[in-house]
Amino acid sequence: MTNLEFGLTFTVIGMGGTLIILFLISLVVDVLNKYLPGHESKKEQTAQ
Amino acid sequence: MITEGLLSLLSGFGNLQWSNGVMIIVGCALLYLGIKKGMEPLLLVPIGFGAILVNIPLAGLMEKDGLLRYFYDAGVLTEIFPCLIFVGIGAMTDFGPLLENPRILLLGGAGQFGIFLTLLLALLLGFTKLESVAIGIIGACDGPTAIYVTSKYAPHMLGAVSVAAYCYMSMVPIIQPPIMRALTSLEERKIVMKYEKKKVAPSVKIIFPIAVTLVTGLIAPMGTPLMGTLMLGNLLKESGVADRLVKASQNEIANVVTLLLGISIGATMAGPVFLKPQTLMILGLGLVAISLDTVMGIFLAKLMNFLTGGKVNPLIGAAGISAFPMSARVVQVEGQRANKKNYLLMHAMGANTGGQIGSVLAAAVMLSLLKGMGIV
Numbered sequence: 409m410t411n412l413e414f415g416l417t418f419t420v421i422g423m424g425g426t427l428i429i430l431f432l433i434s435l436v437v438d439v440l441n442k443y444l445p446g447h448e449s450k451k452e453q454t455a456q
Numbered sequence: 457m458i459t460e461g462l463l464s465l466l467s468g469f470g471n472l473q474w475s476n477g478v479m480i481i482v483g484c485a486l487l488y489l490g491i492k493k494g495m496e497p498l499l500l501v502p503i504g505f506g507a508i509l510v511n512i513p514l515a516g517l518m519e520k521d522g523l524l525r526y527f528y529d530a531g532v533l534t535e536i537f538p539c540l541i542f543v544g545i546g547a548m549t550d551f552g553p554l555l556e557n558p559r560i561l562l563l564g565g566a567g568q569f570g571i572f573l574t575l576l577l578a579l580l581l582g583f584t585k586l587e588s589v590a591i592g593i594i595g596a597c598d599g600p601t602a603i604y605v606t607s608k609y610a611p612h613m614l615g616a617v618s619v620a621a622y623c624y625m626s627m628v629p630i631i632q633p634p635i636m637r638a639l640t641s642l643e644e645r646k647i648v649m650k651y652e653k654k655k656v657a658p659s660v661k662i663i664f665p666i667a668v669t670l671v672t673g674l675i676a677p678m679g680t681p682l683m684g685t686l687m688l689g690n691l692l693k694e695s696g697v698a699d700r701l702v703k704a705s706q707n708e709i710a711n712v713v714t715l716l717l718g719i720s721i722g723a724t725m726a727g728p729v730f731l732k733p734q735t736l737m738i739l740g741l742g743l744v745a746i747s748l749d750t751v752m753g754i755f756l757a758k759l760m761n762f763l764t765g766g767k768v769n770p771l772i773g774a775a776g777i778s779a780f781p782m783s784a785r786v787v788q789v790e791g792q793r794a795n796k797k798n799y800l801l802m803h804a805m806g807a808n809t810g811g812q813i814g815s816v817l818a819a820a821v822m823l824s825l826l827k828g829m830g831i832v
Contacts, residue, residue: 409829415579415588418825419572425821427565429675430814436667437558437660444663446655 471513475727482730483507483722486619495626499599499718503619506722517723524723527716532607532614537717538600539685544710545600545812546689547702549780551664553806554813556654559760560772560803564810566756567776568818570595570748574741581737585831586610589822591738594621595745596815597628598778603721604682605819609832615724616735620742628779631743632786635750640770644761645794647769651802658694665691672817678827679820686816750774753807772800775807778815784808 409417486504490497510518517524531537554561575592583591590610593602594617602621606614624631637645665687673680689705692698724730757773771791775783784804791800826832 411579411585411588414585414829414831415576417829418822419576422818422821422825423565423569423572425676425825426568426814426818427562429672429817429821430561430565430810432671433668433813434558434561436671437555437561437664440660440663440667441555441558441656444657444659446657 468513468515473513473727475731476511476513477727479511479725479727479730480508482725483511486722489623489626496622498714499622499721500626502715502718503622503722503725506719507615507725508722509719510723510726518726524720528720528723531713531716532603532720533611535604535607535681537713537720538604538607539681540709540713541600541717542682542685542816543689543692543705544713546665546686546691547693547705548710549686549690549693549809549812551661551690551809552656553802554809555656555660555664557803557806560806561810561813563753563756563760563773563776563807564812564814565776565817566773567749567753567778567807567811568596568814569752570745570750571815571818571822573748573752574745577744578741581741583734583737586826587613589826590617591741592745593617593819593822594624594738594742595749596778596819597621597625597746597749597783598812598815598819599625601682601778601815601819603717605823608823609826611724612729613734613738615721615730616738617742618721619725620739624742624746625779625782628746628777628782629786631746632750632774632783633790635747636754636771636774636786636790639751639754640758642794644758644770645791646798647761647766648795648798649767649769649772649800649803651799653802658696661694662691665694668813672820676817676820676824678823679816682816683813683820686812746777749777753777769798769800769803772803772807775804775811776814777808777811780808780812781805783811 483504486500489495490500516522571592574595575588578588578591586609590606593605599621606617669687672683692702753773753776757770761768771787775787787804788801791798
C-alpha cells in the first residue's frame with residue numbers, strides 16, 4: 409500500500425467512522441432523554 | 457591538581473554545543489510565553505524548564521538512571537500521564553449542554569477533519585505513516601491525546617508535537633477569528649440561536665459516560681484507555697457519591713501529573729534531537745491542522761444551517777474542537793461582534809464538549825485503524 413493509498417483510506421474510514429460513532433452516541437442520548445425525562449428527580453421528590 | 461579541579465568546574469561550558477544553547481533560548485522563550493503572556497502556563501512553564509534542564513551538558517538528566525528519564529519512562533512511555541490527565545479533565549467537564557442538544561455532537565466530529573487532512577499532507581511531504589499520524593493528531597487540539605498517540609508511535613517527535621499542540625491551543629483566540637470571518641457572511645454571523653434550557657435527568661448524566669465508553673470501546677477498542685479514563689472522571693463527577701475522588705482528580709492528581717508530564721516533555725527537547733528542519737515542518741503542519749478543523753467545523757455548521765432553514769449560526773461550528781472553553785468563548789465574542797443580542801455561548805459550549813469527545817474518538821479510530829490495517 410502506497411503512502412497516498414494509506415492516507416486516503418485512513419482519511420475516508422477514519423473521518424467517516426468518527427462521524428458515524430458520534431451520530432450513534434447522539435442517538436443513544438436521544439433515547440436516554442426520551443425514556444429518562446428531565447423532571448424525573450422532581451417526581452422522585454414528590455413521591456417521597 | 458588545583459588547575460584540573462578548576463577545569464572540571466568549567467567542563468559544562470566545554471561540552472556545550474550550539475544546539476544546546478539554542479534550545480536553552482527556546483526553553484526561555486516558552487517560559488516567557490507561559491509567565492508573561494499567560495499561554496497555557498501550567499504546561500509551558502514546566503516544558504520550558506525541562507527544555508533548559510535537558511540541555512545542560514553532562515547533567516545526564518535523560519540518560520540511563522537520570523531523573524527526567526525516570527519520569528519519562530514511567531509516565532510518558534507507559535501512557536500513564538495522559539490517561540491520568542484525562543481522569544481530571546473528565547471530572548472537570550460538564551456535558552450538560554451537549555446532552556440537551558445531542559445533534560451538536562456532530563460538530564465535534566467535523567472539528568476533527570483537520571487531523572486527517574493534515575495526515576495526508578504530512579504523507580505527501582515525505583513523513584512516514586506513523587509520523588504522519590502523530591503530526592495529524594495535533595489537529596485534535598488536545599494535549600493529552602496528542603501525547604498519547606505520539607509517545608506510542610513516534611516518540612522521537614514528542615517534544616515538537618506537544619509544544620505545537622499546547623501552543624496552538626492557547627492561540628485559538630488568535631487563529632480562529634480570521635478564519636471564521638472569512639468563511640461566513642455578516643448575515644450568517646448575525647443569526648440568533650434561541651436557547652431554552654432543557655432539564656437533563658441526573659440518571660442520563662450518569663449513564664452517558666458508561667454508554668460512551670461501551671459504544672466507542674466496542675467499535676474502536678484501541679482508544680479505550682483514553683475514552684475510558686475521560687469518562688471515568690466524568691462518571692465520578694456525575695455520580696455525586698465520590699466527592700473526594702472528584703476533588704483529587706480535579707486538583708491533586710491533575711496538578712502533580714501536569715507538572716511531571718510537562719517536565720518530561722521538555723526533557724525530549726535536547727538540542728541535537730530537536731533542532732531539525734523536520735521540527736519546523738511539524739510546527740507548520742500543526743497550524744494547518746487546527747485551521748482546517750475550524751474550516752470544516754464551520755462548513756458542517758453551514759450545512760446544518762441550510763438543512764434547518766437558517767436556525768444554526770455557522771460560527772458555532774468553529775467550537776467543535778477540543779480547546780475548551782477557549783473556542784466556545786471565541787464563538788461568543790464573534791457572534792456578539794456581529795449582533796449584540798446574540799448569545800451563542802451555550803450552543804458553542806455544547807459543540808466544544810462535543811469536540812472533546814470527538815478528538816478522543818478520532819484518536820481511538822486512528823489507533824484501531826492502524827492495528828486493523830496491519831501498520832502496527
